[in-house]
Amino acid sequence: MRVGLFVTCLADLMRPSIGLAALKLLEQTGCEVVVPSTQTCCGQPGYNAGERGAAQALARKLVAEFSDCDYVVVPSGSCSGMIKTHYAELLADIPDIKAKAEWLAARTWELTDFLVNVAGLDDIDARFDGTVTYHDSCAGLREMGVKSQPRELLSKVAGLTIREMEGAEQCCGFGGTFAVKYGDISARLADLKCEDVEKTSADALVLGDLGCMLNIEGKLRRRGNSHTKVLHVAEVLAGMTGDEIE
Amino acid sequence: MEITSARFKKVASQKLADPKVQAALANAKGRFVVARARAIKDLDNFEEIRQAAADVRDHCLANLDQYLEEWERKATAAGTIVHWVESAAEMTRVVLEIARSNEVRKVIKSKSMLGEETGMNEYLERGGIDVRETDLGEYIIQQANEHPSHIIAPATHKSKDDIADLFAQKHQRPRLDDITKLTHEAREILRPHFLDADMGITGANFLVAETGSTMIVTNEGNGRMTTTMPRVHVAISSIEKCIPTLEDVSLIMRLLARSATGQSISNYISMTTGPRRQGDSDGPEQFHVIIVDIGRTRVLGSDLRPALRCIRCGACMNHCPVYQNIGGHAYGWVYPGPIGSVLTPAYVGLEKALDLPNAATMCNQCGVACPVKIPLPDLMRKLREKQTQLKLSPASQRAGMGAWAWLASRPFLYGLATKVAVRLGKLAGGKESMLHRLPFAGREWTRGRDLPAPRGRTFREIYAARKKN
Numbered sequence A: 001m002r003v004g005l006f007v008t009c010l011a012d013l014m015r016p017s018i019g020l021a022a023l024k025l026l027e028q029t030g031c032e033v034v035v036p037s038t039q040t041c042c043g044q045p046g047y048n049a050g051e052r053g054a055a056q057a058l059a060r061k062l063v064a065e066f067s068d069c070d071y072v073v074v075p076s077g078s079c080s081g082m083i084k085t086h087y088a089e090l091l092a093d094i095p096d097i098k099a100k101a102e103w104l105a106a107r108t109w110e111l112t113d114f115l116v117n118v119a120g121l122d123d124i125d126a127r128f129d130g131t132v133t134y135h136d137s138c139a140g141l142r143e144m145g146v147k148s149q150p151r152e153l154l155s156k157v158a159g160l161t162i163r164e165m166e167g168a169e170q171c172c173g174f175g176g177t178f179a180v181k182y183g184d185i186s187a188r189l190a191d192l193k194c195e196d197v198e199k200t201s202a203d204a205l206v207l208g209d210l211g212c213m214l215n216i217e218g219k220l221r222r223r224g225n226s227h228t229k230v231l232h233v234a235e236v237l238a239g240m241t242g243d244e245i246e
Numbered sequence B: 001m002e003i004t005s006a007r008f009k010k011v012a013s014q015k016l017a018d019p020k021v022q023a024a025l026a027n028a029k030g031r032f033v034v035a036r037a038r039a040i041k042d043l044d045n046f047e048e049i050r051q052a053a054a055d056v057r058d059h060c061l062a063n064l065d066q067y068l069e070e071w072e073r074k075a076t077a078a079g080t081i082v083h084w085v086e087s088a089a090e091m092t093r094v095v096l097e098i099a100r101s102n103e104v105r106k107v108i109k110s111k112s113m114l115g116e117e118t119g120m121n122e123y124l125e126r127g128g129i130d131v132r133e134t135d136l137g138e139y140i141i142q143q144a145n146e147h148p149s150h151i152i153a154p155a156t157h158k159s160k161d162d163i164a165d166l167f168a169q170k171h172q173r174p175r176l177d178d179i180t181k182l183t184h185e186a187r188e189i190l191r192p193h194f195l196d197a198d199m200g201i202t203g204a205n206f207l208v209a210e211t212g213s214t215m216i217v218t219n220e221g222n223g224r225m226t227t228t229m230p231r232v233h234v235a236i237s238s239i240e241k242c243i244p245t246l247e248d249v250s251l252i253m254r255l256l257a258r259s260a261t262g263q264s265i266s267n268y269i270s271m272t273t274g275p276r277r278q279g280d281s282d283g284p285e286q287f288h289v290i291i292v293d294i295g296r297t298r299v300l301g302s303d304l305r306p307a308l309r310c311i312r313c314g315a316c317m318n319h320c321p322v323y324q325n326i327g328g329h330a331y332g333w334v335y336p337g338p339i340g341s342v343l344t345p346a347y348v349g350l351e352k353a354l355d356l357p358n359a360a361t362m363c364n365q366c367g368v369a370c371p372v373k374i375p376l377p378d379l380m381r382k383l384r385e386k387q388t389q390l391k392l393s394p395a396s397q398r399a400g401m402g403a404w405a406w407l408a409s410r411p412f413l414y415g416l417a418t419k420v421a422v423r424l425g426k427l428a429g430g431k432e433s434m435l436h437r438l439p440f441a442g443r444e445w446t447r448g449r450d451l452p453a454p455r456g457r458t459f460r461e462i463y464a465a466r467k468k469n
């Protein structure tokens, strides 16, 4: 089973530990993991900004890069959702690519979904002493059906307790370019999310999408909260929750 | 109605900063969402019903000409006078003509979004006709001289205190602060108007083709009084409201009230088929139905067609995180929230509502709540694409996205550029690893929050270094 890891541009740039953690988890499943070295961005920023041409160029590139994989696994609900639910439509007017895009879409998985439902990862070799609360990212939840998978895996981490927040499924207000076009609205939504997180008094907020992470962590710190950790689910499952990145 | 969507951003920020509006919105926020969630649990096959309803609506739209003709035949046979009009101006003119030729002085009105769209009340009033809104929410809005902020709960942006003050001032009576008492007072004031109105105007939730009826769905008795008490009844409806059969109506009615208010069924469903017949105990002497287009055929022939499936339940706005926090007025026209962000540009012109399709996080909380499965975020994205094609999107955005795609298509250059960028970013983040102030577009981000800084190395370079060893 040849599994291609698409790290996402955001993790590549902002938080490489997510990519490293995902790599470690996939290797633990015993799959053959490949990380195409030319990978960059899935095209979602352009797609959602109405820049179809820009998005198509990047989508075509990704489809070619992963064409020899049995699975594409992504540590992000939003970027896996882009490939799985939007590539076919985005590339519909380019006939020779369309079929390949559909083929790839059918093989694309969000990381925790893949670990639970394809790889059947049972043993989680990680420890986290504390309480965590999980934020469901919009695309992960509503495009990829990610809800129980991360919780199931997290419950196997030694020392970890999950405490659900109210409104876990409510949007945090990131929305890509939305956050820099409608900053006031976006920041308000992030604020409400922080309130829900803080009400749980969890030691850490755990989630599966870096966009939400940057938004919520940025808001927590601006509110003066320096104690609630913000972690990607892959980092927790791989036992990579420290500041070290290698 | 005047279109103020161009001021979206400014008004949204004002609403966010207005404690009174925020209190009223916070009060309303959970209510609809919780009620709907509870109500759909009663149906064990909710998703199947949703799909069936979406299919019915699609079928109606695909065969609209045929069903409208059938509706007209049946309606005319029942004695209804049918008028077809294309524009808002034409519609209001026809209504005024009907009123004038029947020597109407006072009109009672039940809720109609089409009435808002066409500015009908103002037009009739300018024509010397006294128009009274009789739905409680609409009555409040009319007294306050405002516009609705929600399609089924028009006064949802107002608190009980606002309404108590308003009534005390307008009714010239002692201030009440109990909701039931306020409602009774409004009812008392409205009662004589029901009795001496010459004409009733209603909208139509649906036109039923097989019976030639118009149908309204309400929770207050006012709708039924409006359709039966005055001697002339005028119903206004746009073409896409046509539904083939009563069977289809009953399917959709399983979803409408549940999605809207969380009721299993609304308090009233009133069907009107022609004027009063011999032997009927009530009903108008004349029944006119005005069927309008106002941009619908244009949308029907475009890739935005799924938006015409809308049954006006309001669930998309109730579930929208943006609407929940800014309310409906910022959207600047008749239909707020996600459906408004599609319909407003579609009906009044893309260039008049540039913000609306962009002011959404694409979270799809609307799409999963919509009882007829309108893919609202996808339709907003289509509008964003149109803005790009017509060069209506900001030039900086087009240039920025183009540059990003150019760079990200060139892995070697991308690698170099990102290496430099993440090192600079790490430096700027300092000891706390947090960016507090960003330049350019980033300013909008850091006005309200920080941004965690990059870690100084990219995944790609760490991975490449590892592979070498």
Ligand code: SF4
Pocket (backbone or CB within 6 Å): B309, B310, B311, B312, B313, B314, B315, B316, B317, B339, B369, B370, B371, B372, B373, B374
């Ligand atoms: S778009 Fe859907 S959810 Fe919104 S008002 Fe129309 S039917 Fe209801």
